[in-house]
Amino acid sequence: MALTHRKINERIRFTDEQGNPLADRQLHVKQTNHSFLFGCGAFDFIPYVMDGSEEYRQITDSWLEIFNYGTLPFYWGGYEPEEGKPNQETLMKTAKYMQSYGVRVKGHPLCWHTACADWLMQYDNETILRKQLDRIDREVTGFRGVIDMWDVINEVVIMPIFDRYDNAITRICKEKGRVGLIREVFEKAHACNPDAVLLLNDFNTSINYEILIDGCLNAGVPISAIGIQSHQHQGYWGKEKLEEVLRRFSSFGLPIHFTENTLISGEIMPEHIVDLNDWQVSDWPSTPEGEERQAREIEEMYRILFEHPLVQAITTWDYRDGAWLNAPSGYIRKDNSLKPSYHMLKKLVREEWWTDTTVTTDADGCAIIEAFKGDYRISADRLSARVSLTGKVPDTVRLLHDS
Numbered sequence: 001m002a003l004t005h006r007k008i009n010e011r012i013r014f015t016d017e018q019g020n021p022l023a024d025r026q027l028h029v030k031q032t033n034h035s036f037l038f039g040c041g042a043f044d045f046i047p048y049v050m051d052g053s054e055e056y057r058q059i060t061d062s063w064l065e066i067f068n069y070g071t072l073p074f075y076w077g078g079y080e081p082e083e084g085k086p087n088q089e090t091l092m093k094t095a096k097y098m099q100s101y102g103v104r105v106k107g108h109p110l111c112w113h114t115a116c117a118d119w120l121m122q123y124d125n126e127t128i129l130r131k132q133l134d135r136i137d138r139e140v141t142g143f144r145g146v147i148d149m150w151d152v153i154n155e156v157v158i159m160p161i162f163d164r165y166d167n168a169i170t171r172i173c174k175e176k177g178r179v180g181l182i183r184e185v186f187e188k189a190h191a192c193n194p195d196a197v198l199l200l201n202d203f204n205t206s207i208n209y210e211i212l213i214d215g216c217l218n219a220g221v222p223i224s225a226i227g228i229q230s231h232q233h234q235g236y237w238g239k240e241k242l243e244e245v246l247r248r249f250s251s252f253g254l255p256i257h258f259t260e261n262t263l264i265s266g267e268i269m270p271e272h273i274v275d276l277n278d279w280q281v282s283d284w285p286s287t288p289e290g291e292e293r294q295a296r297e298i299e300e301m302y303r304i305l306f307e308h309p310l311v312q313a314i315t316t317w318d319y320r321d322g323a324w325l326n327a328p329s330g331y332i333r334k335d336n337s338l339k340p341s342y343h344m345l346k347k348l349v350r351e352e353w354w355t356d357t358t359v360t361t362d363a364d365g366c367a368i369i370e371a372f373k374g375d376y377r378i379s380a381d382r383l384s385a386r387v388s389l390t391g392k393v394p395d396t397v398r399l400l401h402d403s
Helices: 045-051 054-064 088-100 118-122 125-142 168-176 178-192 207-218 239-250 288-307 340-352
Strands: 007-015 026-034 037-041 069-073 104-108 149-154 197-202 225-232 256-263 311-316 356-360 366-372 374-380 383-389 396-398
Touching (some): 026 366, 045 069, 069 088, 118 168, 125 149, 125 168, 149 178, 168 178, 178 197, 197 256, 207 239, 239 256, 256 288, 356 366, 366 374, 383 396
Parallel strands (some): 037 069, 069 104, 104 149, 256 311
Antiparallel strands (some): 007 366, 026 356, 026 374, 374 383
């Protein structure tokens, strides 16, 4: 496939500082970032930014060689274990560090029945809802300009019937109903940052999720994108299922984000396990044959998703093996060595789907630029300009003298 929807193909005029056309000049068109969001869990940035350990510097350095989009944890129970004392400083410092490297940051999640704050349980439902909305206000407003993308509410299909343990969010979901609670939290998040990208996120890809999305849209919920989790510890979905999921969820016409993807490079989790969290093992090794399989499956999955016009983001959940459920689901091993999946994805993202080329202008200073959508440095001798070639491409680009 030509991937024309991922590229621009435009005639652009180039001038010097005085507005004179750069006629018959060679221009170096070098990409510096993708508009597509190639993401990964970014939890490892926290210990590096806060403590500066050499181990985590190695992890984050290799992370930055591929990814331009990272997810940071805002699980309420861990973020604010004691009421009124959120861990805002740590995540703000980490998010700003990532932002300085051109990484877009998403907060995950603002509302979820799992990993919730235990201290909420002392309150009645009306108070719980008020505190939930206050939390959204605090985070979305406080991080505005640094984090402008949020998983607003997580795994709502199961939320009101979740019965593993009592929790405050399931309580209010039972009372308000799924759509009722979703509408409350989305409207609050949207009011706090009208420009934010707000996701509804779920692991359930059945018709139940479709019905929920349809109900939300009919109720006017301001959903920016549909989040689809794809934890494949029990085996790769495969081309047929991927395309079937894309076909069904494309019917809403909303952008689609694959928010949490995992593929295993070791023994596959048994099929009889219903809840992935029930598979608790002390050792889950990565194997050479498993690593080759993982790389092939990730490549096929990324190609299918990147070709689909509504998919805007893909996030791998675990960067390093052993991060969740001790699974060998990362791009790097526990000793930080790079797996075949790392080299494969880097080649896709930074070579095959990356633009670094030279063009020659005509007598009017114009040239046809065909390039993957993203950010660029365009240069000619000691003149250069940084420009975004995404949606509306500028008719004229002025190159300035390098300082």
